Structures are given as structure tokens and as C-alpha cells.
Amino acid sequence: MNGPISHGAFTVAPNVSCVSSTTPVPGLGVLPVNAFLVEASEPVLVDTGLPALVDETISVLTTRIDPADLRWIWLTHCDADHVGALEKLLTLAPNARVVTNYLGMGKLSMRTPLPPERFYLINPGQCLDVGDRQLRAVALPSYDAPETMGVFDATSRALFSSDCFGALLDDAYGATSIEDVASIDSSSVVEGLSKWTMVDAPWLAGVSDSTFRGSLVELGRLSPEHVLSAHLPPAHGKLAWLSEQLDRARRSDPFVGPDQSALEAMLSAA
Numbered sequence: 001m002n003g004p005i006s007h008g009a010f011t012v013a014p015n016v017s018c019v020s021s022t023t024p025v026p027g028l029g030v031l032p033v034n035a036f037l038v039e040a041s042e043p044v045l046v047d048t049g050l051p052a053l054v055d056e057t058i059s060v061l062t063t064r065i066d067p068a069d070l071r072w073i074w075l076t077h078c079d080a081d082h083v084g085a086l087e088k089l090l091t092l093a094p095n096a097r098v099v100t101n102y103l104g105m106g107k108l109s110m111r112t113p114l115p116p117e118r119f120y121l122i123n124p125g126q127c128l129d130v131g132d133r134q135l136r137a138v139a140l141p142s143y144d145a146p147e148t149m150g151v152f153d154a155t156s157r158a159l160f161s162s163d164c165f166g167a168l169l170d171d172a173y174g175a176t177s178i179e180d181v182a183s184i185d186s187s188s189v190v191e192g193l194s195k196w197t198m199v200d201a202p203w204l205a206g207v208s209d210s211t212f213r214g215s216l217v218e219l220g221r222l223s224p225e226h227v228l229s230a231h232l233p234p235a236h237g238k239l240a241w242l243s244e245q246l247d248r249a250r251r252s253d254p255f256v257g258p259d260q261s262a263l264e265a266m267l268s269a270a
């Protein structure tokens, strides 16, 4: 796999679609990168995919909805793999407002100046009314940017968990769309979740057991049926199992990336 690949869209829950892609992470495997469409009466796009796949993401999204009909673009956080198609979508969807928090608005404004009326600010615990349902902003136990918020849709019982519960997968999983994490060998998921968590949230190693487990209990109270991470194939009925794996993952060895000589060795081997 030489670069990011778009894998199209598929349904993951009633009126919820996954816009799926993967990107290689040299030396570490393949990372799924998902955005999600909630076809509420006021349609919501959760995240906007990779910068390298802007045209593909919009073309796949268009198979599910006319982008002009989007009313909300909810950014779980502002990392590049979540805001890839944002600028183009804001043009294609002139009625869509960007849902984030105050820090998210500040970060986005440094790259894409937007009038304040195009934002809608929300904090964990608050809900956004999208016509036929309420979407709740939730704090997550694992993240790599402080503006991160997940989204819980009590109607579909989908939890959009951003970077949390992501996994680096074997290279072989990069070539095709994986519609259900249950189709991957569970030991690969456990290993990949551990790898990703130590890359994405090394600070978890310093969090006390009681604090971390308290955050898992809070999430469990939502009882999501579908865990829709930006970086894992969709998981159904697996929150307890994923939480257990995350609790183990945070005690893994810290990730240390290749230094210059290791990078040069990788480049010459390639």
C-alpha cells in the first residue's frame, strides 16, 4: 500500500453511513480513517476525512447525500485526518455550520478563517438538536488533542468516538473496506489498538487507574450499540470489550519513533 485509499461508503446503523478510507503508517501498519454521515432530518457529517482524499471523500459522500443538504459538520477534533475536506465542503454546503468547542474554533480559525455564525459551540454533556434527534457531546477516555469530543446519537445508539478505540492494522487490511471489526482476528485488533493508543495518547500511562476507569464507566452509561471510531472498522455490541482492551493498552510500552539513522535504514530498505 503506497498511499491513502478511499473505500466508499456503507451503512453501519439506521440512517448512519461510514465513509471509509485507510492510510499507510510506515513501519507501523495501516490506519483506518473514517468519517460518518448521520441522515437526521438536519443531516450531520461527523469529521471530513484525509487531506489526500478530498475529492474521493466528497465523491463518496455524494453517493449518499447532496452535500448542499448538509446542515452540520461536527468535527471531533481538528487534526488533519479529521478536517481534510472541510474547506471544500463549507463551499459545497453553504448552510452547514461547524460544530466544535471554543478551542476547536480557535484552532480552525488559524487555518480557515470563518465568520462566527458558521460555528456552533458545544461542550461535553450538551446536546445539539438536529430535528429528529439529539446528539450529545461526550468526553472520551483517550484522545490526542484537548478539543476532542465524541458524539452520542441516542436514536441510532451510535457513539462516534474520534481517535479513541482506534487500531493500527496489518498492512493486508489496507486494500479493502472492512465493514465490521468482528471480521478481523481479535488478537490483531488487540495488538493494533495497543499500538495506536501508545502512539496517539502516550499521556494515558500517567493516569491513575481510578481516573481512567471512571472515564470508561461514564462512557458505558451511554450503552452505545455501535462504536464508530475514526480509526477502527465499525464495532457492534463491543463497548465493554473495547474498553477492556483500552485499559490494557494504556499499560503497554511507550511508543518511541524511529530516529534519523533508523529512518535512513527504512528508506534504503524501501
Ligand SMILES: [Fe+2]
Binding pocket: 077, 079, 144, 145, 163
Ligand atoms: Fe487525532
Ligand SMILES: [Fe+2]
Binding pocket: 079, 081, 082, 162, 163, 230, 231
Ligand atoms: Fe485521528
